[in-house]
Amino acid sequence: MNIETLRMFCLVVDLGSISQAAKLSYVSQPAVTKQIRQLEETYKATLFNRVEGRLLLNENGKLLYPIAKSIVSDFERSKEAVLDNINQLESQLKIGASFTIGEYLLPKLLGQYKKHYSDTKITLIVDNTPNVLESLSNDVIDLALVEGNVENKNFNVEAFEEDQLILIHPMEHKWSNRNVINIQELAEEKMIWREPTSGTRLIIESFLKEYGILDSLENYMELGSTQAIKSAVEAGLGISIVSRVAVQRDLEQGVFKEIEIKDAYFKRNLWLVRKKSRFSRQSLDTFVELIKNVPVI
Amino acid sequence: MNIETLRMFCLVVDLGSISQAAKLSYVSQPAVTKQIRQLEETYKATLFNRVEGRLLLNENGKLLYPIAKSIVSDFERSKEAVLDNINQLESQLKIGASFTIGEYLLPKLLGQYKKHYSDTKITLIVDNTPNVLESLSNDVIDLALVEGNVENKNFNVEAFEEDQLILIHPMEHKWSNRNVINIQELAEEKMIWREPTSGTRLIIESFLKEYGILDSLENYMELGSTQAIKSAVEAGLGISIVSRVAVQRDLEQGVFKEIEIKDAYFKRNLWLVRKKSRFSRQSLDTFVELIKNVPVI
């Protein structure tokens, strides 16, 4: 049974006329007749008393009418409930980001977004990449921003920024007066690493392996966060390779120095990940456009 | 929106599985998938979170579910309400009859019916033919039994009995020892009539006109009911032509006598009239069969 048929039945009852109901609904008169007739077939009972070309609700119709009204209004209510929920979701944006992106790159971007779309409430969740992606999968967040490669057919992945991994060393260092080094010179230095499971560590290792230098490097120190590494380098404990976005400000403020590695350019994409969905979300789309168009580094 | 689709949605939610819901509903798995998908299209929102090939109700779905349940149960309730009403109507039979039929013919027939179908409550309304037919038109009665011709395309008319109009005279009368008279002899007698608007009067007149005798008859007395005529004939005030069903018992008891008119046989059909309907009613059909098959005179 079609709810629209029940709605039409109510309209016919309210107007007392099939032709009026047809006119108001922008359908043909026979279509309404057919709907009423079909209704009578499903209930296996007449609902109207046809007399002198007019319709008079009979006892069966009188029983059906209030229930039909209630079904129709319930249906409307259900649409409103879902719509309200969507609108509420629409007015809030839950973003998940990996540590590097979440801590160093996103804050100013969010500020920009809020400036233009202040009625959207933004929630930022910072966690490691696997957790962020699981949150995306479970609809806990609407959007994930991560560095590592993402492989999941339910996800829609696109690069939104290119990040560079750069070599940094303390201000007081034998490289202080140089602009460039050879990659072999890394082997002579005390290199500070992230923990082995870190996405950034993995990508740095794959780069260094490509250049044939990985095995000759000493595992001098492992630290659990980029911030710890930065502090260690600042304190003169060693050198490290880190994401440019994480140290941009420190470089400008002279906390430590960047030095180029000759003929080596370590870069990676930053990925914007959305769940594939048949239904678009305006606020999400707007934010994605912003993030793709505004240079954030 | 189809209520069956909402029912299917609830079933899928309850079972947590499209394939189980399909199995239970005896439809193919893809059909259920399509229904769920169509539901999501009408709400322009996903209702489930598809993860690892399984379905998890999401927030929209959680909002929809109770309302869908309520719509489905309302629909069931509406069907039950109408069905209960039909069953209640089914258990009572409202019959309308014209005076002659209602007073003299129907009582014993109703007794027979009640004997066999005692759970059916029978209501008998006796009125003149036009009123009876209007009651039928307005669904006040389910069945009309009348003598006159009925012309109405909304009615289903069939003869259920043949009634004979017979000539009666007082026990003490010059015809007392005869078995048959010539129709011309009527002119010599004091004829008692029903009022001019009576259906029976009309049909008697048309018979007599056919035999060319009408104009030569004296309008000796007019009475407003068959009972009054019977009493008048019994009292020896004159003769009359009346329906056999109305006087059968009186003839047997010797209240007055019947006499044959040579070469004249006045008969008419008694009509069983139903409203045309797409939906049959068992108790009504049963009664109609009874009335058509059982000789009632």
Add this chain to the structure above:
DNA sequence: AACAATTACGCACCACGTAAGGATA
């Protein structure tokens, strides 16, 4: 004449089933 409801008919679309595809444990 004008209006209301029904019936008839042709067409387009939709819901279904079968079959195939892809993912998961």
Add this chain to the structure above:
DNA sequence: TATCCTTACGTGGTGCGTAATTGTT
């Protein structure tokens, strides 16, 4: 391999509009 959901495709049924019919004021 077995299970589950989805996609693709062909077909039968159904809902719609146009047009014609019937009945009413």
